[in-house]
Amino acid sequence: MHLIHTSDWHLGHHLHGVNREYEHRRFLEWLMNTIEDQRADALLIAGDVFDSANPPAAAQALYYRFLAEARHRFPSLDLVVIGGNHDSASRLDAPKPLLRHFNIHVMGSVARTPQGQLDLDQLLVPLRNGDNDVAAWCAAVPFLRPADLPRMGQTENWLERGVGQVYGEVFAALEQRRQPGQALIATGHAYMTGGELSELSERKIQVGNQHALPVAIFPERASYTALGHLHKAQRVGGRDNVRYSGSPLPLSLDEAGYLHQVLLVSLDGERCREIKPLPVPRAVDIIRIPKGRGDKTLDEVLAELRELPERGADLPPEQYPFLEVTVFLPQPEPGLRKQIEEALADKAVRLLKIRTRYPKPTSTLADTAESIDLAQLEPEEVFARKYRSQFDDEPPKAMRQAFHELLEATLMER
Known part of the structure; x- marks a missing residue:
């Protein structure tokens, strides 16, 4: 079975005031052809489909046109889309009943039953191979906001414990549903401990590095974990099968030297056989x-x-x-x-x-x-200039982290 993992499209993004629609259109055309060339069985989009909670109409048109064409060209392709911190969960979820009819699984927010329990029938998505057999189960968990987590009070490590509890319940249900030989796939949109930021184009999803999540929330038995949020493609916590795919486009000028990519994941039963980066051609240099x-x-x-x-x-x-x-x-x-x-x-x-x-x-x-x-x-550069002007040196790492905490707290209050 072959999966393609991508994330952080940020449709509707502007770079210093310049619209990126042309670049996004070219990327989506390339991705469509790549699905065909690689004979992919499933496409996982790990959050931040849009750049803002209220994306322009042109950005929404790109998204829906892509989904429609993918379903037309590849009738058996499983599509799984989760929401990110930039996305409006309700906007992604609004067409969910219609899209699910076409086997497009969208999880903008954590689905719950009327009784407040996790709606596992929506969070657990079967993925089929070329023979139309269920070859894997996907835990389609979107970006988790504080309101999505169990009430634990503002105790130490409350975020980590709450996220861990949600994933623990989902993985336990997955184990009950999957049969021997079926792979377990996880998704997430989060800032993980040890993750390398693209400083000028992204902010931490929580306030401060102390809320970065440990890789241990994803069980070792998971065949592959598809992450979104960080724009640099990277593995997490020394585990080769826990990956950020990174953004397909440079979202700041400082990302000019990145190798933007999507990831092709090949599974052999429950085993992740190969993870292959597929470089995204740069439409604009x-x-x-x-x-x-x-x-x-x-x-x-x-x-x-x-x-x-x-x-x-x-x-x-x-x-x-x-x-x-x-x-x-x-x-x-x-x-x-x-x-x-x-x-x-x-x-x-x-x-x-x-x-x-x-x-x-x-x-x-x-x-x-x-x-x-x-x-x-960017705010980061204004801060760095001010620090250099007073101390004739670059801001130390701890100072930059403190700045990010203040910036995030300010933006959350707007």
Whole structure:
């Protein structure tokens, strides 16, 4: 049996104000062809289908068009979609009765019976192989919010205990339903202990690193665990069969060097035989100038910009590469953006971000306000700039974690 694991599509995402619809459309076309090429029996989408709880109509159209085409082209394909922290659980769940009729299993929120018990008939999804035999059972558990967890009070490790209890009940029910030789597949959308963040494009799902979940909540007997939330593809806790697939598109310019992928999981009975990364072709490139050392002067940077390819009829604007420019300045340069834009007037690129570096720390952000457009900076970068301006050093890891806690708490209050 062959499964494809993907997550964190973030349909509707904008990168520094630029719509990503073209890139998402190209990815979904590639994914559709990959399902056919790999003869996949099931597709697992592990959360964050959308970038926000209220996605634009175009993003929703991409999602439903993909589901419809997948069902038309692959009548026997099992599709399992779980909600992530960016998704609106109710929005994903609204068409659930209709989609289930077409063997598309969507779990935006934790399903419960009228008595408040876990609705295991919805959370447990049988997966069939090419012979139409049930070859695996999937625990389709979406992102777990505090309201989804058993009441335990704000005691130490309440989150870990609550999540563990939900998964424990689901896995126990799976063991009762599956027959010998059938694989056990788990899903989850969570921040796991030891997971490596993409600092500028994602936030922790809970406040602080102390609420990261241990890999032990997924039993060793699980054949494969398909995770979503972190944008870097990675294994968890030293267990090769517990994986984040990562996002299929770079969600910040700092992800330019990532190998974005989906994962092809091959099962032999209960055994996970192989996990193969399938690199996602990049529909729009990311260019970062200067190339090589990062302390080039404005004149050197402008010279590199003038060497970029000219616009031509063979490349439509939606395919122009994204551009990030870093300039080393002896002092603030008020006309910096104008000079860069003039050098790019006829170039086939889209300027998204200008970074500036200085030989000496400045006392405050206000001192360099002339050359900084705060709207173009992520909160993480504003914090790092402020720290460097006062201490002439990079913020230590503990300080960054404290900053993430404050940022998440602020965003949760909005």
